[in-house]
Amino acid sequence: MADALALSQAKHQVPDDFDEVAGSYDRLVGMNPGYHRHLRLSAERLELQPQERVLDLCCGTGASTRALLKVQPEIELIGLDASAGMLARARAKPDLAGVRFVEGNAMDPAASGVQGPFAAISMAYGIRNVPDPDLCLTRLRSLLAPGGRICFHEYSVADSWRAKLIWNFVCFGIIIPGGLLTSPRSGIYRYLRRSVNAFDGVKAFEARLREHGFVNVRTERMDGWQRGIVHSFLAEAPG
Numbered sequence: 001m002a003d004a005l006a007l008s009q010a011k012h013q014v015p016d017d018f019d020e021v022a023g024s025y026d027r028l029v030g031m032n033p034g035y036h037r038h039l040r041l042s043a044e045r046l047e048l049q050p051q052e053r054v055l056d057l058c059c060g061t062g063a064s065t066r067a068l069l070k071v072q073p074e075i076e077l078i079g080l081d082a083s084a085g086m087l088a089r090a091r092a093k094p095d096l097a098g099v100r101f102v103e104g105n106a107m108d109p110a111a112s113g114v115q116g117p118f119a120a121i122s123m124a125y126g127i128r129n130v131p132d133p134d135l136c137l138t139r140l141r142s143l144l145a146p147g148g149r150i151c152f153h154e155y156s157v158a159d160s161w162r163a164k165l166i167w168n169f170v171c172f173g174i175i176i177p178g179g180l181l182t183s184p185r186s187g188i189y190r191y192l193r194r195s196v197n198a199f200d201g202v203k204a205f206e207a208r209l210r211e212h213g214f215v216n217v218r219t220e221r222m223d224g225w226q227r228g229i230v231h232s233f234l235a236e237a238p239g
Protein backbone atom coordinates (compact mmCIF):
# COMPACT_ATOMS: atom_id res chain seq x y z
CA MET A 1 0.00 0.00 0.00
CA ALA A 2 2.79 2.42 0.99
CA ASP A 3 4.69 1.29 -2.11
CA ALA A 4 1.64 1.94 -4.35
CA LEU A 5 1.33 5.45 -2.88
CA ALA A 6 5.04 6.16 -3.41
CA LEU A 7 4.77 4.94 -7.01
CA SER A 8 1.73 7.09 -7.68
CA GLN A 9 3.56 10.16 -6.31
CA ALA A 10 6.66 9.29 -8.35
CA LYS A 11 4.58 9.42 -11.56
CA HIS A 12 4.09 13.20 -11.18
CA GLN A 13 7.88 13.49 -11.07
CA VAL A 14 8.60 11.36 -14.16
CA PRO A 15 9.00 14.17 -16.78
CA ASP A 16 11.46 16.03 -14.47
CA ASP A 17 13.39 12.78 -14.04
CA PHE A 18 13.58 12.42 -17.83
CA ASP A 19 14.95 15.98 -18.07
CA GLU A 20 17.90 14.77 -16.00
CA VAL A 21 18.67 11.74 -18.19
CA ALA A 22 17.84 13.32 -21.58
CA GLY A 23 21.54 13.64 -22.53
CA SER A 24 22.25 9.92 -22.12
CA TYR A 25 18.84 8.47 -23.05
CA ASP A 26 19.54 7.74 -26.74
CA ARG A 27 22.86 6.06 -25.88
CA LEU A 28 21.25 3.84 -23.25
CA VAL A 29 18.29 2.70 -25.36
CA GLY A 30 20.67 2.17 -28.30
CA MET A 31 22.34 -0.55 -26.23
CA ASN A 32 19.02 -2.36 -25.82
CA PRO A 33 18.82 -4.93 -28.65
CA GLY A 34 15.50 -4.65 -30.44
CA TYR A 35 14.48 -1.28 -28.96
CA HIS A 36 14.21 0.58 -32.28
CA ARG A 37 13.06 -2.45 -34.30
CA HIS A 38 10.24 -3.07 -31.84
CA LEU A 39 9.11 0.56 -32.02
CA ARG A 40 8.94 0.12 -35.81
CA LEU A 41 6.89 -3.07 -35.39
CA SER A 42 4.34 -1.20 -33.27
CA ALA A 43 4.33 1.65 -35.81
CA GLU A 44 3.68 -0.86 -38.64
CA ARG A 45 0.81 -2.36 -36.68
CA LEU A 46 -0.94 1.05 -36.74
CA GLU A 47 -1.31 0.67 -40.54
CA LEU A 48 -0.66 4.37 -41.18
CA GLN A 49 -1.87 5.83 -44.48
CA PRO A 50 -0.47 8.84 -46.39
CA GLN A 51 -1.79 12.25 -45.25
CA GLU A 52 -3.19 10.92 -41.98
CA ARG A 53 -2.95 13.09 -38.83
CA VAL A 54 -1.00 11.16 -36.20
CA LEU A 55 -0.12 11.92 -32.57
CA ASP A 56 2.97 10.49 -30.86
CA LEU A 57 2.30 10.85 -27.13
CA CYS A 58 5.27 10.80 -24.73
CA CYS A 59 7.54 11.10 -27.76
CA GLY A 60 10.67 11.72 -25.65
CA THR A 61 13.81 12.23 -27.77
CA GLY A 62 11.89 11.12 -30.87
CA ALA A 63 12.72 7.40 -31.12
CA SER A 64 9.03 6.48 -31.45
CA THR A 65 8.44 9.53 -33.70
CA ARG A 66 11.17 8.36 -36.06
CA ALA A 67 9.69 4.84 -36.14
CA LEU A 68 6.32 6.24 -37.23
CA LEU A 69 7.90 8.32 -39.99
CA LYS A 70 9.99 5.39 -41.20
CA VAL A 71 6.91 3.23 -41.77
CA GLN A 72 4.88 6.07 -43.33
CA PRO A 73 6.82 9.25 -44.25
CA GLU A 74 3.74 11.04 -45.62
CA ILE A 75 1.85 11.65 -42.37
CA GLU A 76 1.15 14.87 -40.52
CA LEU A 77 2.84 14.13 -37.21
CA ILE A 78 2.65 15.83 -33.79
CA GLY A 79 4.92 14.70 -30.95
CA LEU A 80 3.99 15.62 -27.37
CA ASP A 81 6.06 15.23 -24.22
CA ALA A 82 6.22 16.91 -20.81
CA SER A 83 10.02 16.92 -20.58
CA ALA A 84 11.62 20.00 -22.14
CA GLY A 85 15.01 18.24 -22.08
CA MET A 86 13.79 15.19 -24.01
CA LEU A 87 11.94 17.42 -26.51
CA ALA A 88 15.05 19.53 -27.13
CA ARG A 89 16.84 16.35 -28.26
CA ALA A 90 13.93 15.42 -30.55
CA ARG A 91 13.79 18.92 -32.09
CA ALA A 92 17.53 18.81 -32.84
CA LYS A 93 17.21 15.74 -35.10
CA PRO A 94 17.30 16.82 -38.77
CA ASP A 95 15.17 13.88 -39.98
CA LEU A 96 12.38 14.96 -37.58
CA ALA A 97 12.35 18.57 -38.84
CA GLY A 98 8.85 18.20 -40.30
CA VAL A 99 7.31 17.13 -36.99
CA ARG A 100 5.48 19.61 -34.75
CA PHE A 101 6.78 19.00 -31.23
CA VAL A 102 4.65 20.25 -28.32
CA GLU A 103 5.52 20.45 -24.64
CA GLY A 104 2.51 19.22 -22.71
CA ASN A 105 0.93 16.65 -20.43
CA ALA A 106 -0.31 13.39 -21.96
CA MET A 107 -3.07 13.49 -19.35
CA ASP A 108 -4.57 16.46 -21.21
CA PRO A 109 -3.12 17.14 -24.69
CA ALA A 110 -5.91 19.64 -25.47
CA ALA A 111 -4.61 21.91 -22.68
CA SER A 112 -1.45 22.38 -24.79
CA GLY A 113 -3.44 23.15 -27.93
CA VAL A 114 -3.32 19.62 -29.35
CA GLN A 115 -6.79 19.09 -30.80
CA GLY A 116 -8.25 16.01 -32.49
CA PRO A 117 -9.41 14.28 -34.50
CA PHE A 118 -6.42 12.02 -35.14
CA ALA A 119 -6.49 9.03 -37.48
CA ALA A 120 -3.96 7.31 -35.22
CA ILE A 121 -2.27 7.75 -31.84
CA SER A 122 0.92 6.06 -30.70
CA MET A 123 1.96 6.03 -27.04
CA ALA A 124 5.27 4.23 -26.50
CA TYR A 125 6.27 3.71 -22.87
CA GLY A 126 3.74 6.34 -21.76
CA ILE A 127 0.48 4.99 -20.34
CA ARG A 128 2.31 3.23 -17.45
CA ASN A 129 3.70 6.58 -16.33
CA VAL A 130 0.61 8.79 -16.26
CA PRO A 131 -0.86 9.47 -12.81
CA ASP A 132 -4.45 8.57 -13.84
CA PRO A 133 -4.53 6.08 -16.77
CA ASP A 134 -8.34 5.95 -16.80
CA LEU A 135 -8.74 9.70 -17.28
CA CYS A 136 -5.96 9.61 -19.87
CA LEU A 137 -7.72 6.83 -21.83
CA THR A 138 -11.02 8.75 -21.79
CA ARG A 139 -9.30 11.80 -23.24
CA LEU A 140 -7.36 9.80 -25.83
CA ARG A 141 -10.52 8.13 -27.08
CA SER A 142 -12.11 11.54 -27.60
CA LEU A 143 -9.04 12.69 -29.59
CA LEU A 144 -9.44 9.83 -32.08
CA ALA A 145 -11.54 10.11 -35.23
CA PRO A 146 -14.34 7.50 -35.53
CA GLY A 147 -12.54 4.27 -36.47
CA GLY A 148 -9.18 5.84 -35.48
CA ARG A 149 -6.44 3.44 -34.31
CA ILE A 150 -4.31 3.56 -31.19
CA CYS A 151 -1.22 1.62 -30.17
CA PHE A 152 0.23 1.46 -26.66
CA HIS A 153 3.76 0.08 -26.96
CA GLU A 154 4.33 -0.98 -23.37
CA TYR A 155 5.84 -3.38 -20.90
CA SER A 156 3.40 -5.73 -19.19
CA VAL A 157 4.63 -8.65 -17.09
CA ALA A 158 1.94 -9.24 -14.46
CA ASP A 159 0.32 -12.23 -16.24
CA SER A 160 3.46 -14.35 -16.56
CA TRP A 161 5.99 -15.54 -13.96
CA ARG A 162 8.54 -16.06 -16.76
CA ALA A 163 8.16 -12.46 -17.96
CA LYS A 164 8.41 -11.13 -14.37
CA LEU A 165 11.55 -13.16 -13.73
CA ILE A 166 13.32 -12.06 -16.93
CA TRP A 167 12.26 -8.43 -16.44
CA ASN A 168 13.67 -8.22 -12.89
CA PHE A 169 16.83 -10.10 -13.91
CA VAL A 170 17.46 -7.66 -16.81
CA CYS A 171 16.76 -4.67 -14.53
CA PHE A 172 19.11 -5.71 -11.74
CA GLY A 173 21.78 -7.05 -14.11
CA ILE A 174 21.79 -4.46 -16.91
CA ILE A 175 19.31 -1.54 -16.83
CA ILE A 176 19.90 -0.26 -13.28
CA PRO A 177 23.73 -0.63 -13.40
CA GLY A 178 23.73 0.98 -16.90
CA GLY A 179 21.60 3.85 -15.58
CA LEU A 180 23.95 4.31 -12.61
CA LEU A 181 26.92 4.59 -14.97
CA THR A 182 25.30 7.10 -17.33
CA SER A 183 23.16 9.11 -14.84
CA PRO A 184 24.40 8.31 -11.31
CA ARG A 185 22.02 10.66 -9.48
CA SER A 186 18.82 9.58 -11.22
CA GLY A 187 16.33 7.16 -9.72
CA ILE A 188 14.44 6.77 -13.02
CA TYR A 189 15.74 3.27 -13.82
CA ARG A 190 14.78 1.92 -10.39
CA TYR A 191 11.37 3.55 -10.91
CA LEU A 192 11.20 1.81 -14.31
CA ARG A 193 11.56 -1.61 -12.70
CA ARG A 194 8.92 -0.93 -10.03
CA SER A 195 6.45 0.73 -12.40
CA VAL A 196 6.57 -2.19 -14.85
CA ASN A 197 6.05 -4.70 -12.01
CA ALA A 198 3.01 -2.69 -10.88
CA PHE A 199 1.45 -2.15 -14.34
CA ASP A 200 -1.63 -4.06 -15.59
CA GLY A 201 -1.21 -7.55 -16.98
CA VAL A 202 -2.15 -8.04 -20.63
CA LYS A 203 -5.70 -9.20 -19.85
CA ALA A 204 -6.31 -6.37 -17.35
CA PHE A 205 -5.08 -3.69 -19.75
CA GLU A 206 -7.18 -5.09 -22.60
CA ALA A 207 -10.20 -5.05 -20.26
CA ARG A 208 -9.41 -1.47 -19.25
CA LEU A 209 -9.36 -0.44 -22.93
CA ARG A 210 -12.75 -2.09 -23.53
CA GLU A 211 -14.20 -0.39 -20.42
CA HIS A 212 -13.22 2.93 -21.98
CA GLY A 213 -15.16 2.16 -25.16
CA PHE A 214 -12.31 1.04 -27.41
CA VAL A 215 -13.16 -1.75 -29.84
CA ASN A 216 -11.16 -4.38 -31.74
CA VAL A 217 -8.78 -4.60 -28.76
CA ARG A 218 -5.90 -7.04 -29.28
CA THR A 219 -2.28 -7.54 -28.25
CA GLU A 220 0.73 -8.39 -30.40
CA ARG A 221 4.12 -9.59 -29.17
CA MET A 222 7.76 -8.74 -29.77
CA ASP A 223 10.68 -11.14 -30.21
CA GLY A 224 14.05 -11.46 -28.45
CA TRP A 225 14.34 -11.04 -24.68
CA GLN A 226 11.32 -8.73 -24.81
CA ARG A 227 9.03 -11.60 -25.94
CA GLY A 228 6.06 -11.64 -23.55
CA ILE A 229 7.44 -8.49 -21.85
CA VAL A 230 6.93 -5.66 -24.37
CA HIS A 231 3.66 -5.61 -26.30
CA SER A 232 1.74 -3.62 -28.91
CA PHE A 233 -1.69 -3.06 -27.36
CA LEU A 234 -3.90 -2.17 -30.32
CA ALA A 235 -7.43 -0.77 -30.30
CA GLU A 236 -9.81 1.45 -32.23
CA ALA A 237 -12.41 4.09 -31.54
CA PRO A 238 -15.88 2.88 -32.61
CA GLY A 239 -16.59 3.74 -36.28
Ligand SMILES: C[S@@+](CC[C@H](N)C(=O)[O-])C[C@H]1O[C@@H](n2cnc3c(N)ncnc32)[C@H](O)[C@@H]1O
Binding pocket: 014, 015, 018, 019, 039, 057, 058, 059, 060, 061, 062, 063, 064, 080, 081, 082, 083, 086, 104, 105, 106, 107, 123, 124, 125, 126, 129, 130, 131
Ligand atom coordinates in the same frame (compact mmCIF):
# COMPACT_ATOMS: atom_id res chain seq x y z
C1 LIG B 1 10.61 6.02 -21.79
S1 LIG B 1 10.39 7.58 -22.55
C2 LIG B 1 9.75 7.07 -24.10
C3 LIG B 1 10.08 8.00 -25.20
C4 LIG B 1 9.71 7.52 -26.60
N1 LIG B 1 8.30 7.28 -26.75
C5 LIG B 1 10.49 6.27 -26.96
O1 LIG B 1 9.86 5.28 -27.29
O2 LIG B 1 11.72 6.26 -26.91
C6 LIG B 1 8.92 8.16 -21.70
C7 LIG B 1 8.61 9.62 -22.01
O3 LIG B 1 7.32 9.91 -21.45
C8 LIG B 1 7.34 11.26 -20.99
N2 LIG B 1 6.26 11.43 -20.02
C9 LIG B 1 6.09 10.80 -18.85
N3 LIG B 1 4.95 11.22 -18.25
C10 LIG B 1 4.39 12.13 -19.08
C11 LIG B 1 3.21 12.89 -19.05
N4 LIG B 1 2.35 12.83 -18.04
N5 LIG B 1 2.95 13.70 -20.10
C12 LIG B 1 3.79 13.78 -21.16
N6 LIG B 1 4.94 13.09 -21.24
C13 LIG B 1 5.24 12.27 -20.22
C14 LIG B 1 8.73 11.42 -20.40
O4 LIG B 1 9.08 12.78 -20.32
C15 LIG B 1 9.58 10.64 -21.40
O5 LIG B 1 10.10 11.45 -22.40
